[in-house]
Amino acid sequence: xxxxxxxxxxxxxxxxxxxxxxxxxxxxxxxxxxxxxxxxxxxxxxxxxxxxxxxxxxxxxxxxxxxxxxxxxxxxxxxxxxxxxxxxxxxxxxxxxxxxxxxxxxxxxxxxxxxxx
Numbered sequence: 001x002x003x004x005x006x007x008x009x010x011x012x013x014x015x016x017x018x019x020x021x022x023x024x025x026x027x028x029x030x031x032x033x034x035x036x037x038x039x040x041x042x043x044x045x046x047x048x049x050x051x052x053x054x055x056x057x058x059x060x061x062x063x064x065x066x067x068x069x070x071x072x073x074x075x076x077x078x079x080x081x082x083x084x085x086x087x088x089x090x091x092x093x094x095x096x097x098x099x100x101x102x103x104x105x106x107x108x109x110x111x112x113x114x115x116x117x
Contacts, residue, residue, distance in 0.1 A: 009109050012049040019053050052101075059098050062091040
């Protein structure tokens, strides 16, 4: 059972890595899809992989919003410097939180892989 679980975790992590790489090139969702609570269609339950994909997409969306606001301030189209700085900090905090979740998940996976079979 431990081997099967480790295999499933590895498959989910590989899928997440592929999706994160693809997201770095071109975002695959728009803001209307965020937070809609996707479930795994195979078993009708919670999907950790889908939750992580949603989190990655949310962080990416925060960064795009911050970049747009900063570009508007830089070009003189907007004078909302405070809003741009707040958006930038929000994007930074979102990314930091995502990295902490990733680190915790990787630590848990390492611990699971060390379990005797």
